[in-house]
Amino acid sequence: xxxxxxxxxxxxxxxxxxxxxxxxxxxxxxxxxxxxxxxxxxxxxxxxxxxxxxxxxxxxxxxxxxxxxxxxxxxxxxxxxxxxxxxxxxxxxxxxxxxxxxxxxxxxxxxxxxxxxxxxxxxxxxxxxxxxxxxxxxxxxxxxxxxxxxxxxxxxxxxxxxxxxxxxxxxxxxxxxxxxxxxxxxxxxxxxxxxxxxxxxxxxxxxxxxxxxxxxxxxxxxxxxxxxxxxxxxxxxxxxxxxxxxxxxxxxxxxxxxxxxxxxxxxxxxxxxxxxxxxxxxxxxxxxxxxxxxxxxxxxxxxxxxxxxxxxxxxxxxxxxxxxxxxxxxxxxxxxxxxxxxxxxxxxxxxxxxxxxxxxxxxxxxxxxxxxxxxx
Ligand SMILES: Cc1ncc(COP(=O)(O)O)c(C=O)c1O
Numbered sequence: 001x002x003x004x005x006x007x008x009x010x011x012x013x014x015x016x017x018x019x020x021x022x023x024x025x026x027x028x029x030x031x032x033x034x035x036x037x038x039x040x041x042x043x044x045x046x047x048x049x050x051x052x053x054x055x056x057x058x059x060x061x062x063x064x065x066x067x068x069x070x071x072x073x074x075x076x077x078x079x080x081x082x083x084x085x086x087x088x089x090x091x092x093x094x095x096x097x098x099x100x101x102x103x104x105x106x107x108x109x110x111x112x113x114x115x116x117x118x119x120x121x122x123x124x125x126x127x128x129x130x131x132x133x134x135x136x137x138x139x140x141x142x143x144x145x146x147x148x149x150x151x152x153x154x155x156x157x158x159x160x161x162x163x164x165x166x167x168x169x170x171x172x173x174x175x176x177x178x179x180x181x182x183x184x185x186x187x188x189x190x191x192x193x194x195x196x197x198x199x200x201x202x203x204x205x206x207x208x209x210x211x212x213x214x215x216x217x218x219x220x221x222x223x224x225x226x227x228x229x230x231x232x233x234x235x236x237x238x239x240x241x242x243x244x245x246x247x248x249x250x251x252x253x254x255x256x257x258x259x260x261x262x263x264x265x266x267x268x269x270x271x272x273x274x275x276x277x278x279x280x281x282x283x284x285x286x287x288x289x290x291x292x293x294x295x296x297x298x299x300x301x302x303x304x305x306x307x308x309x310x311x312x313x314x315x316x317x318x319x320x321x322x323x324x325x326x327x328x329x330x331x332x333x334x335x336x337x338x339x340x341x342x343x344x345x346x347x348x349x350x351x352x353x354x355x356x357x358x359x360x361x362x363x364x365x366x367x368x369x370x371x372x373x374x375x376x
Pocket of ligand 1: 021080151154180182183
């Protein structure tokens, strides 16, 4: 993977293990933004058709990345939380309906469902700390369950779920299946079609190496037809360019969720980042990332007083390893590591490390050395 290091000219004084939060951009992404800025100051939007072509290329690349059958099943929204809200506020709930989630969800995939309480919707938070998390989620579903919403990889523990098992159950039981895949897409291979997801959402600023504020929202045609819309505008109608007609109908494609002008600057940036991931190949990205995670897990497990919180069971992790140190204050340790240049996160009561595929062995070794010195 050393051939990709030139794409990540990070300051040599920092060790960037925080892709599960916000990732650095590749060099080509910065170049794409610079070129777009130059174009804007020199020509304005005179080449607008090229911009649209770039936006469409981004949707096509995202479709490839998640194995969607049609790029028109992808909408570009602001972030994961917005996409979750589109689902939550699009469904015609009946009082007594429930939504099943896990008890390890990032707040975005809990709060939005809890906000439906005034419509008589309850949220079942399922303990997934046991040996069979998927089974626990499936057993929590009952005849009033309208939707199962789950993070593909839990943000703090890094636990990766068997999304196919959950998708099969949802399909059999007629339950809508919503996957917050922000901790998977760009880190590991992800197949929206195989897992039978109705909805998938993920912002681009983590494993996809893009800027904040541009997220993919995938929906199948059947699933999106079940959502009423809350935002309207010129961009989400079938006959999009026809400003003169007074008639309009909602676009069949996922564009129906994009009410107005797109975030074109973000699209240029994310398009470049996804281009890199596809060039490397997601199988290679995943392999290298998992090698990095396994190495960190094994090294941390050998340290006295260190407890690796993340599971080490094969197929149960993606890009996250989280650990605690007995009798040490984790918030203080986090601050110390950040001061020493180890860019990491304080999550789930521990220190969360999240390298990416390009993270080199010397960066991992140096980070481990700093951790060792910090914990004594
Ligand atoms: C699992 C998960 N979902 C959602 C988010 C937040 O997404 P956004 O800011 O795109 O709404 C995060 C961010 O850490 C996350 O880890």
